[in-house]
Amino acid sequence: MVTGAAGRIGRAVLALLAEQGIEANALVLDDPGDLSARLVVTGDATEEKSVRAALEGADAVVHLAAIPTPERNTPLEVFGSNTRATFTVLEEAGRAGVRHVALASSWGVTGLPWTSVEDPHPAYVPVDEAMPAQVEDAYGLSKQADELTARMMARRHGMSVVCLRYPFVGGFDERLRAHAARVTAQPALGARDLWTYLEVRDAARAALLALDVTLPGAHSVHLCAPETLVPYETEDLLRRYHPTTRLLRPLPGRAAPVELAAAERLLGFRARHLLD
Template structure:
């Protein structure tokens, strides 16, 4: 591609995406005063049409990562309102600018489990994007809405739009090891995310690969193929999600997410495991 726009480029995944892209021919859209290394930087909000329109210059691919990343990162109105308006604005302006490929950061939280006030269980595993959502928080709802916005924008503008449902993401030295140690001591801490995770570099690589999808709208789970919990997955599911239907063999520490669509269409398999 001639130029890729990365929103939220100073965030955890955003920095890794810039590294994966090589920082050349990359436009980074960040909040004012945010340090970032890219050959073109635009400061402002992804909710502001003029800012986003200015950032689309010479762009033919978009990786949209900017968002409030949890329901407690603002008021409910800010979390839902800014996340959904930002995604709508970025994709609408991308379509108007003739961008052919866009990637949107969704979340495993779209199913409603990670931030629920009381423990929930999915209807079945391996978890795919067709499992009914039990969203009850503004972040989960914002990500479901983002996925619907992505599908609409694909139809509206003829873009290929991929929504990636990221699980817990971090680097080995940054946060994954600490989280894994906590889950090993108390596996209930990983139950809402089905003990899934993705190393930051793999998250970035999945986003870059998703720019190559030739057409249509797609939603994929991306995660490491094995859980971060040092226990058999079936034992964990029977203990913490006893009502969940198990529809496939899950030997050893197999992550109970459907990773096959990302493998088949993106050619993505995580390379960095704990």
């Protein structure tokens, strides 16, 4: 079952499932009428009845439904909706006997994208899952709460839940290439995201790999392409835009300043689709 199935990553997940001959159920706020799903349920992921209907026959869940930024809704709407949806989906999935869940977390869990600090800096790079967060926005807090909910539900239901910390995600279309062009012209625009990205097909593949994890418990992993989306040396960018950040190891060329080893170990994941 895929929540948020009509979204950018949701559609890619459905497409990949169909390509592999795996039937899927979709939970969407509005049915666009063109989803590659066995069953499409129109409803909100915060609603128990809708989630139960969408779980019919499902043996795994990819939970993507969320308000994706703190910018267009009130803080209460963002935090309340996102955390309630995650609690509802995981609780109903656990009750239905589902034991494998991929959950969309976010780079926003670090707090860097939307903190009010004018020039926020990570404590060190490459950023790993243990780096202290700087969250002061409702979206980042909702993702922190989602990851805590995943831990609780994993214990409660004996589940394996993988929290995928997605960066900026787009296809090789106007969205991703336009973003890369903007950040190339003004590198400061990408400083809060450390100039990272992930192509949508890789985002979908990571979600399906997460469903194969048999290790019980909740696991958080950072995901991104191994190189940045700008044609500049990473260490030069860091010296200019994050001068107080500690460099834990060399980052040659355009190496992404994010530690990707956890995703490689747990999922066997490495991005395949890279901007040229």
